[in-house]
Amino acid sequence: MVSSNSIVEKYLRTDKLPHIWCPGCGNGIVINSLIRAIDNAGLEQEKTVIISGIGCSGRASGYLKFCAFQPVHGRVLAYATGIKLFKPELHVICIMGDGDCASIGGNHLIHAARRNIGVTAAVLNNSNYGMTGGQYSPTTPEGAKTRTSPYGNIEPPFDICDLAKASGATYVARSHTYKPRILTKYFQKALTHDGFALVEAMCDCPTLYGRLNKKGAGKEMLMNQKDRAVPLEKAKNKSSEELEDKFVVGEFVNKTRPEYTKQYTKMIEKVKLEAD
């Protein structure tokens, strides 16, 4: 493990700093955890493609010293599918926000998971669309106020990990920005997993979501995360009422199933053999 400074120098485009994220935003913590995981996993920067969507988290790819790009909103997993299938030796990491992943990109999420294509999805869930001014997203809790749910959100939220699990993802985990080391551990497992891996990082948006819902500033929201997080084992014995306003953390799925690009390579070999 290298020191903090050398990690910064190695993986961050320091000339692009300071970043645009607000004071108290959880995005920086998640990116910190992610690059430490990349370092631990020993991924080569020249062989690693990082794609981020649109929104606050979408800015992440520009701060990272990898093959990186920011295409249109919501489609990163579809871009990733093309890259990974054409060149399976590349590591492909998708950084997505909750809107990016579960709303506009929801279709791509379920199909990437179903195919079990070997890319890593890092989802930064801050419960709202921050960049555009704090509108409700598909993960905004019921009753929460946003700029487009001024009387309280009447839509039930998605559980992104449940969605990924039900769609066939073979590694699914969730932690939060109060636990950056746990996030690093999960990211590292995701990066070395042979199949579609998703790690959801619960993180805060004090500027918009926090202010509209009187959740306090960054520090208060971070402390609140600790209180809201319920480990998977403990959650099993709790009723849904007891879990209201909480979120479950832990590893939900860690299993093996044939990875898509490996299946494709096998098919090519078979087809070529039959042709000979």
Added chain:
Amino acid sequence: MGKGRVAVLSGNDAIAEGALAAGMRFFAGYPITPASEISHFCADELPKYGGKFIQMEDEIASMAAIIGASMAGGKSMTSTSGPGFSLMQENLGFAIMAEVPCVVVDVMRFGPSQGVATVPAQADVMQARWGTHGDHPSITLAPSTVEEAYHVTVRAFNLAEKYRTPVIILSDATLSQMSEKIKIPDPDSLEILNRKKATVDPQQFKPYQDDGTGVCPFASYGDGYIWYTTGIVHDETGFPATGDPDKLTIQINRLHDKINKNLDDIIQVDEYMTEDAEIIILAYGSVARSAFAAADKARNEGIKVGVVKPITIWPFPEEVIKKVSEKVESILVCEMNHGQLFEKVKETVEGKAKMAFLGQYNGKSIKPDKILAAVKEVSSGVFQ
């Protein structure tokens, strides 16, 4: 593929064969009539060449996947029809902005909306030009025969690679489903162009640094270069330049200039009996077939008719049309729509020749006799 051979192919199969010969090794698509046979061919053939075929969850994803594969160094293609082409537009804009070569085939069917899936139209001509938002160039090619579909596809890949831009092929339901005899050349005899690769020291590499040609060298993912790009207006480093009005202008100009300064290379127009023609039939795609037949019949009846068939629709062959308009009396534009390219031709002619329009939008191909009748009306001054 083997050496050169003669085959009977459909328009769809010829496009797929051409793509394979041009070096396509990645195809992503979503089923749609009347384009599906292109994906069938790719699903059958690509694995034999070590290439990859994937049926994505929709056309948005298909377009994204081919851009991704191209960024990793592959020659990639998707095929669709009007409804799917609409869905591809946003990602098409990213490919234009990030300058990622790829080929998009739109087998035009009747529209708008679902229209009629199984019958032809040529009503996506303006969508191919302006479908994605913002100021951008378009290279759009329209073949009219099965053999031409093969060669136009090879050329589409060459232009995409040479100018680092998506190229659109506009086929139509008639051409896609008809079969014709075609000479498939020995692949070794084809001119195949590949994108200019980055060769500088990775530390010095700037992804959009103009090397004087207007087309920047490309570094495929995995080739040892670390670089960034975005659909946001960017400078030569690939990073956003949104706060700098001069840089915004530079990028938009370069996107246009790399096409506009190479019109001679990009534009291809067939002329038939135009030398002494008094009336020109302007037609493209499958309609051009009827135009040639109508011109022959008209000549037999003593009417001096020629045909101008743009194969390159966009950029529009303005110079050719201008020259033609100066020496003929009338130009009759025939297309299977309510008047799309007609407006562009009229604007280009600037009143130098009389303009007439035969538009048919009933799901039927325009028959030679219908064009001949229109030619006679133009000839007698009836058709206005």
